[in-house]
Amino acid sequence: MSRPALHAAVLDAVGRAITSGDVPPGTPLTLEAIGAVHGVSRTVAREVMRLLEGLGLVRSKRRVGLVVLGMSEWNVLDPRVIRWRLAGPGRDDQLRTLTELRHAVEPLAAAGAATHATAEARAELLDLAGRMRVLGSHGDLAEFLALDVRMHELLLRSSGNEMFGALADVVAEVLTGRTRLGLMPPAPVPEALDQHEKVARAVADGDPGRAEATMSALVGEVRRTLSSGA
Amino acid sequence: MSRPALHAAVLDAVGRAITSGDVPPGTPLTLEAIGAVHGVSRTVAREVMRLLEGLGLVRSKRRVGLVVLGMSEWNVLDPRVIRWRLAGPGRDDQLRTLTELRHAVEPLAAAGAATHATAEARAELLDLAGRMRVLGSHGDLAEFLALDVRMHELLLRSSGNEMFGALADVVAEVLTGRTRLGLMPPAPVPEALDQHEKVARAVADGDPGRAEATMSALVGEVRRTLSSGA
DNA sequence: CATGGACCATTGGTAGCATCTTTCGCAACA
DNA sequence: TGTTGCGAAAGATGCTACCAATGGTCCATG
Numbered sequence: 216m217s218r219p220a221l222h223a224a225v226l227d228a229v230g231r232a233i234t235s236g237d238v239p240p241g242t243p244l245t246l247e248a249i250g251a252v253h254g255v256s257r258t259v260a261r262e263v264m265r266l267l268e269g270l271g272l273v274r275s276k277r278r279v280g281l282v283v284l285g286m287s288e289w290n291v292l293d294p295r296v297i298r299w300r301l302a303g304p305g306r307d308d309q310l311r312t313l314t315e316l317r318h319a320v321e322p323l324a325a326a327g328a329a330t331h332a333t334a335e336a337r338a339e340l341l342d343l344a345g346r347m348r349v350l351g352s353h354g355d356l357a358e359f360l361a362l363d364v365r366m367h368e369l370l371l372r373s374s375g376n377e378m379f380g381a382l383a384d385v386v387a388e389v390l391t392g393r394t395r396l397g398l399m400p401p402a403p404v405p406e407a408l409d410q411h412e413k414v415a416r417a418v419a420d421g422d423p424g425r426a427e428a429t430m431s432a433l434v435g436e437v438r439r440t441l442s443s444g445a
Numbered sequence: 446m447s448r449p450a451l452h453a454a455v456l457d458a459v460g461r462a463i464t465s466g467d468v469p470p471g472t473p474l475t476l477e478a479i480g481a482v483h484g485v486s487r488t489v490a491r492e493v494m495r496l497l498e499g500l501g502l503v504r505s506k507r508r509v510g511l512v513v514l515g516m517s518e519w520n521v522l523d524p525r526v527i528r529w530r531l532a533g534p535g536r537d538d539q540l541r542t543l544t545e546l547r548h549a550v551e552p553l554a555a556a557g558a559a560t561h562a563t564a565e566a567r568a569e570l571l572d573l574a575g576r577m578r579v580l581g582s583h584g585d586l587a588e589f590l591a592l593d594v595r596m597h598e599l600l601l602r603s604s605g606n607e608m609f610g611a612l613a614d615v616v617a618e619v620l621t622g623r624t625r626l627g628l629m630p631p632a633p634v635p636e637a638l639d640q641h642e643k644v645a646r647a648v649a650d651g652d653p654g655r656a657e658a659t660m661s662a663l664v665g666e667v668r669r670t671l672s673s674g675a
Numbered sequence: 676c677a678t679g680g681a682c683c684a685t686t687g688g689t690a691g692c693a694t695c696t697t698t699c700g701c702a703a704c705a
Numbered sequence: 706t707g708t709t710g711c712g713a714a715a716g717a718t719g720c721t722a723c724c725a726a727t728g729g730t731c732c733a734t735g
Binding site: 690 | 707713718720721722723729732733734
């Protein structure tokens, strides 16, 4: 923590407070108050508020201060907003909607990767799937998560579409959030391992159709588990 | 809107300069320089840079200034970034990737709307489709665009998934950008009108499968036209 | 040639001031 | 009583000036 990272802390605090609903929409905040509460000067409070304005959490109006906006105005796809909301109430709904988004995007991304990925990426995918299987039987959740994140990120970024690639951060947030919230089984289920391996193989083989179908099945499984488990 | 909007102007200028590639990745900017170029104080330059940092366009490093980041770090899903990039070079690629994203998301959103949309939304969808047909024969592009944007926005926001809803801004940017760039036929093709009407009817009837399939066909058509036309 | 330390440019953060817009309250008037 | 208009105040916007921290750069020394 040698870094000042002062507004990072304040940004996090205020962002959490808003997204959790602790400060309801319509509440007017003032820079003075924010600065005082967090023991920080008006300048940094201003910068934080600018950031929050960029995320659609507040809108600054003269004479009245910074008004907290409603959920419909939020930039819900921004990783920061996602992280805050995953830590607050409504995380179940959050996971559901994000998983639906994954279901829309990841199959097409896998298909894209099957035709566009570099040779290195294909090799790394196979390697990752193999290591996931090994780790799966040992049951080290943290390391397994890292591999899982890496694999989905690699797929999305290899899809040949940077829009899909931009969603890698989102998917990473979802996966880590799911683990952090204890929504993962203590040891990965064998089907999940199989499907990850199948996807990796389909991409390595350059078979877009199989990659898409398998990935769709994979995320569909996650979606089913979510809605039944929660 | 006689807003001061001082940093809005500077933000726009610098954002455009970076996304257009005029200032290549790795270039170090200093607050001092930005302030001087745009005739603005260091304070506002700092706030602008904070915003740009939030968009992933720059990373601030001490002693060295603000380093312009590469495209892979950009927040390419942010409407501001999209608008900037649609105005610069590479707009064709931009439209392609965004249309692929639409192809992933909009069918599922339409299916969601078929089960979740309110009665008012269903009625408005039918009304919109009808008016698009009327306008289509008259050939008023601007008004047609407004209806088109409204219809897609309504579908996405009625999908019961706020993540899809958040993409309404993106789709709106794409549609208006496509028209602004003159990539639309002078008069809407009859098939597009048919498909919009079919989607509206499927949603109104509460038939998710038909809504999804029809929307997929619609966006697929757009995608095909794009890749052949450009 | 490597290494360590001093220098200094540039961001991070604070303080205080002037300005401008918008809202609120109060008073005057119909 | 209800409405209009004016003044005051609150709070964002923007500026300048200042100090602290930090991490490249570069030179001197082994």
